Amino acid sequence: MSELKxxxxxxxxxxxxLRNRDFLLLWTGQTLSAVGDPVFPVAIAFLVMDRHLGxxxxxxxxxxxxxxxxxxVLFGGVLADRFKRKHVMIGADLLRxxxxxxxxxxxxxxxxxxxxxxxxxxxxxxxxxxxxxxxxVPTLLPAAHLQMANxxxxxxxxxxxxxGPALAGVLVAVVGPRTSLAxxxxxxxxxxxxxxxxAEKSRPAGTVGQSLLAQARxxxxxxxxxxxxxxxxxxxALQVGLSLAPWLVLLPVIASGWLGGESAxxxxxTAMGGGALIGALVAGRLRVRSTGVVACxxxxxxxxxxxxxxxHAPLPVLVVLHVVAGMGVEIYGVLWxxxxxxxxxxxxxxxxxxxxxxxxxxxxxxxxxxxxxLADARTSxxxxxxxxxxxxxxxxxxxxxxxxxxxxxxxxxxxxx
Numbered sequence: 001m002s003e004l005k006x007x008x009x010x011x012x013x014x015x016x017x018l019r020n021r022d023f024l025l026l027w028t029g030q031t032l033s034a035v036g037d038p039v040f041p042v043a044i045a046f047l048v049m050d051r052h053l054g055x056x057x058x059x060x061x062x063x064x065x066x067x068x069x070x071x072x073v074l075f076g077g078v079l080a081d082r083f084k085r086k087h088v089m090i091g092a093d094l095l096r097x098x099x100x101x102x103x104x105x106x107x108x109x110x111x112x113x114x115x116x117x118x119x120x121x122x123x124x125x126x127x128x129x130x131x132x133x134x135x136x137v138p139t140l141l142p143a144a145h146l147q148m149a150n151x152x153x154x155x156x157x158x159x160x161x162x163x164g165p166a167l168a169g170v171l172v173a174v175v176g177p178r179t180s181l182a183x184x185x186x187x188x189x190x191x192x193x194x195x196x197x198x199a200e201k202s203r204p205a206g207t208v209g210q211s212l213l214a215q216a217r218x219x220x221x222x223x224x225x226x227x228x229x230x231x232x233x234x235x236x237a238l239q240v241g242l243s244l245a246p247w248l249v250l251l252p253v254i255a256s257g258w259l260g261g262e263s264a265x266x267x268x269x270t271a272m273g274g275g276a277l278i279g280a281l282v283a284g285r286l287r288v289r290s291t292g293v294v295a296c297x298x299x300x301x302x303x304x305x306x307x308x309x310x311x312h313a314p315l316p317v318l319v320v321l322h323v324v325a326g327m328g329v330e331i332y333g334v335l336w337x338x339x340x341x342x343x344x345x346x347x348x349x350x351x352x353x354x355x356x357x358x359x360x361x362x363x364x365x366x367x368x369x370x371x372x373x374l375a376d377a378r379t380s381x382x383x384x385x386x387x388x389x390x391x392x393x394x395x396x397x398x399x400x401x402x403x404x405x406x407x408x409x410x411x412x413x414x415x416x417x
Contacts, residue, residue, distance in 0.1 A: 014284035017149040022140045025198045029191040030133055031156040036187035038164025039180055047107060047177040057112035064116040068123025070361055077354020078215045080132035081347060086198045092128035093188040095121055100185035104178050130357055135349035138341040147338040151284025154334055158280050162273040219351025226343060228403035233359040235394045241363025246387040249371040250380050259315055271319045275326025283334035292407040295335040298328035299395040303388040310384035339407035
């Protein structure tokens with residue numbers, strides 16, 4: 001594609017941001033936190049089964065964690081713009097470590113309600129950590145290094161997501177679920193040690209004297225003043241609810257129905273995750289003139305994967321398309337985060353990324369419930385084709401706006417050198 005070109009010689013490498021001591025420490029903390037993420041669902045599933053709490057108990061635990069993220073992410077963004085961001089992240093990791101250790105210590109007597117409460121606290125920690133991290137990165141690095149830094153962040157998180165479940169399964173099998181959760185807690189405590197050494201220059205400015213609610217409203221207002229950002233957050237919500245949800249619900253059904261069962265399901269998940277890891281590596285080396293065009297078009301391969309599932313394409317074709325779809329989704333993510341970091345003043349970035357996080361999750365539970373109610377062996381093809389069309393339209397139609405095509409406003413909030 002003519003819009004893309006390789007990074008020019010001498011313009012830096014993807015690992016260049018790691019030469020910055022503070023970003024290296026920040027990235028290490030994020031990586032340690034990411035390593036612990038896949039351990040929790042595997043270990044907690046076995047713990048719940050060992051306690052004979054049943055499927056309903058396990059569902060309550062996972063629902064509590066997810067609900068906490070959606071409920072508290074805006075508050076997490078406000079905290080990230082009110083206090084030093086490394087302190088918010090340290091608090092988030094301590095919350096998660098404390099909740100995990102609580103489960104470990106009380107596992108023999110804890111019921112589903114208590115485990116769900118601890119899971120809710122873990123979700124609160126996630127809601128605090130993510131906006132603070134994305135908002136802190138551009139205060140540590142020059143603008144020229146942001147895309148590479150976001151690529152590195154994606155590489156670490158995608159690597160953890162890619163290999164983490166398998167490693168977590170081995171860990172649980174060897175040492176048991178309680179010890180696995182304790183090890184998970186240790187990763188968060190190790191993250192605290194690295195974050196403590198980050199030399200964050202000052203706390204964000206511009207929030208003194210405002211109530212938490214007023215700060216949250218201001219975060220929404222600054223997004224609405226940047227039309228392309230508001231549109232893309234809305235697009236993300238629609239795509240997650242109307243395109244990703246059908247894929248998540250129907251993929252295991254299709255795999256067990258005509259692709260060969262659990263092995264095919266695992267293969268396609270691995271293909272998607274492997275593609276995302278490749279996309280994260282590629283994204284850091286891209287230099288684009290029309291960032292929004294490249295980012296939005298990168299989402300189109302997911303429509304091909306949905307269509308292939310709908311028409312019962314053979315497994316090798318599905319694997320290739322899922323790899324390409326994973327690459328595209330991750331390229332979009334890196335380009336999007338980098339553009340947002342350049343668009344807004346540092347003082348509001350925590351709230352901006354909190355709204356973005358909320359937008360990417362708010363319609364997913366509803367979408368999954370609706371798909372589960374509507375889809376069966378006869379209607380799954382129609383549902384997947386509709387999902388593919390929605391993904392195409394929501395990816396392409398916003399490109400009629402110039403600001404979306406370049407992922408930048410005509411009158412930027414702040415110019416960064």
